[in-house]
Amino acid sequence: MSPPFLLLPPQIIMPSEFRHRLKLLRRRISESDAAALVVTHLPNVRYLSGFTGSAGILVVQPDRATLFTDGRYAVQAPQQVRPAGVHAIIPPTSILRAAGEYLGSRQKRGSHRIAFDPNQLTVAQHKDLRRTGGGRISWIFGTGWVEGLRLLKSPPEIAKMRAAARLISTVFDEVVPLIRPGVTELDLAAEIDYRMRKLGASGPSFETIVASGPRAALPHAQPTRKRLRRNELVVLDAGAILADYCSDLTRTVFVGRASKSIKAWYRAVLEAQAAGIAAVAAGVDSSAPDAAARRVLDAQGLGKYFVHSTGHGLGLEIHEAPRLAKGQKAKLQAGMVVTVEPGIYVEGIGGIRIEDDVAIHAGRTEVMTTATKELLEL
């Protein structure tokens, strides 16, 4: 196996970057005349504070940021958030109620506007927060404020994502020789996940997909005990988390010698994917890559088999903004990282999907995944 050090992310997130993120967020908070934002989504908590635990709420105010977490993280939390200038509190009871009480106790006079993201708080949590915060707080929507920052990746973030993309590409190269009749989908998924960790990933960024034969017609098939057979398409879709950031790669191979019609389908998807990638650029609508990929498949009568959108943003989470889909109006910008992954799915026969991770820079794009896209006949 390749030496893991080659794949180590070259840069870390510096304390100054966390402080910069908090500064930008505070600007957004004050533009809305809010006194604080309650951050409840864990990837957002991690992005702003460096905290990696599985329970945490971050309250961001103009002059301070406070993390509420539980006893399991009593040692870890202060270590992780201190560089970002964040203070950690371990309340004896529910962290949500503690955050509500904390905010309530700080709003002594008059009414205060406190923001939360309605996509990241359940109805029950909202009720709890309102109750513990008390009647003086006026709760407002802070929809996507942190995601708006996460959308544009900094150079150290792009460097990590490049390393994660190369890592999963290396895993694919290593797994290709194992693809042959008789191995099960689960065997291959196990090999993929094992190898990504041996190369330094902390784990898969989503449940690895290996779908063979007619099962490849299910775009989101989970791997099963089904054995690969001769004359089957195999879709492999996997991503690695390296230093917190996700990658996402799909390749489709053929077991045996592909027929002319399979080859024609494969060429069509590959062409559609190339058209999608070519349409990715700073300044264009985020619907453009989808339209470009769809045009190619439509022209070959395959559009009806392309049942999902063309791609999605990627970062700390496997699915982020922007969406590359019909009807999306947002402009693509430098600093975004997106997948481009058209596919066709034919019931009873199988499916073909090809996916790369693409970083948008000023004036150019960078395909970060490097695995071959030739049709491999194994």
Add this chain to the structure above:
Amino acid sequence: MSPPFLLLPPQIIMPSEFRHRLKLLRRRISESDAAALVVTHLPNVRYLSGFTGSAGILVVQPDRATLFTDGRYAVQAPQQVRPAGVHAIIPPTSILRAAGEYLGSRQKRGSHRIAFDPNQLTVAQHKDLRRTGGGRISWIFGTGWVEGLRLLKSPPEIAKMRAAARLISTVFDEVVPLIRPGVTELDLAAEIDYRMRKLGASGPSFETIVASGPRAALPHAQPTRKRLRRNELVVLDAGAILADYCSDLTRTVFVGRASKSIKAWYRAVLEAQAAGIAAVAAGVDSSAPDAAARRVLDAQGLGKYFVHSTGHGLGLEIHEAPRLAKGQKAKLQAGMVVTVEPGIYVEGIGGIRIEDDVAIHAGRTEVMTTATKELLEL
């Protein structure tokens, strides 16, 4: 490696069991004078309909049950839900809005009560659902209605969980010989995940924990590139998903020869765990096992190092009801499956945690995980 067939779950969930679950749920819905329940939590959708996709909303009415999902599951969804008597709809737009419009169109006259679980719908989704459902619907809380059914496992469910528990125990036995100075935490995590899949698991039920030396003082440490050294405690905490059901196992080993004080700590945790397991029984308060485990550690002056609760329910999800913790009033019942996992964590030195999965039967309990609990010095 052991032959995977030994670990195959012996029973499948029959169509009649899905229909029985829906029948019990309909009884709960009608007791609340509701016309429907909107099920938005995916494990609940799976439990009631058999659907395994990553996007789905199930609307359960007295005379029908309807799954809303997207184009990626056009082939898979109808196949999976038909045995449960559920009808699948693939709307052209948002599945939540489609569910709202569907419910709105069925409530022509007067006001209708429709239930949802406030823990499983975001504030934004709730707003969307209210808007698309229209003004005639009166939305009520159906908190934990499906979880209330999932709490009590049927014999085929227990059989699957027993197989999942044995599988992760076998994985632990296989990994023990690999634990030695020089291997990294990530290497061991990779071996654990690889082996569980080779034995038939679809994947880990949570991110595998391997924490060594002072890092073992972090109850929820993620594995790192840190290498194991001589004279360190190593906490290994992993679970497998087999046929949809989770297991959860923790063992702590010592690299080298343990000192007297480490041995005394280990014995204390083991005694606390035995006391916790002995306190698990149908009819007792769900706080009793926690109190029993805590009593043992308190008596040895170690209570202050036990910073989390004693256990949790287990099933389709890794954390379910009941909680085995202070202040919990619910009674334990036959059909529940819980973890018992006391631990102590000493900053700068390390931690010890021992965890088993325990099924509660009428008149007896069954420890389903089988890995040895002797202190292994490796």
